[in-house]
Amino acid sequence: MSTSNNQPKDLYAINTVQDLSQESAAAVQGGSLEAFEHINYGGKSIAIDMSLPYLIAFNDTISSVANYTNSYWGLYTNADFTGSCLVIAPWQEKSWVGTKYNDQISSIARG
Ligand SMILES: [Ca+2]
Numbered sequence: 001m002s003t004s005n006n007q008p009k010d011l012y013a014i015n016t017v018q019d020l021s022q023e024s025a026a027a028v029q030g031g032s033l034e035a036f037e038h039i040n041y042g043g044k045s046i047a048i049d050m051s052l053p054y055l056i057a058f059n060d061t062i063s064s065v066a067n068y069t070n071s072y073w074g075l076y077t078n079a080d081f082t083g084s085c086l087v088i089a090p091w092q093e094k095s096w097v098g099t100k101y102n103d104q105i106s107s108i109a110r111g
Contacts (some may be wrong), residue, residue, distance in 0.1 A: 031068040033088065033108065039063045039096045051109045054079045062105045066093040072111035077104045 030049070037043030041064050049069075055061070067073060070090045075097070077083035086101045088094065097105070 031070075033069060033071075033073050033110075034066045035062045035105075035108070036064045036066075037061050041066060041095065048108055049110075051081075051107075053081065053107050055106055055108065059106050060103050063097060063102050064095050065097065067091055069110075074109040074111065075101060075105045076107045076109070077101065079106045081107050081109045 032047040032049045034041075034045055034047050035058060036045045037058075043063075044058075044061075046058055062075070065073075065075070065088060067088045067090060072090060073088040074081065075086040075088065077085075077100075083106070084100065084104075086097060086105070096102070
């Protein structure tokens, strides 16, 4: 009696291709907004990949940001996405958020 090994091999190949595709998709859609304590990307930093209604330890701290995503982000001076909003474009970097927003940002929304 002979059986073919082709089917299990084919299934394995399909699974491998699917895994690679998911990794590629994650690489394209992933990334984060990095926020820094000081200007010029200095001091402590956090990597944010989703909206945060309150920054907790980073409240009123952020002085520079680097957006390593394809998304727009809104940086708000008050919690729950209220107050003044500084919009950060995809892949935009700001070595200084400006006087109005320095040490004022309390919530961040991913667009
Ligand atoms: Ca600061």
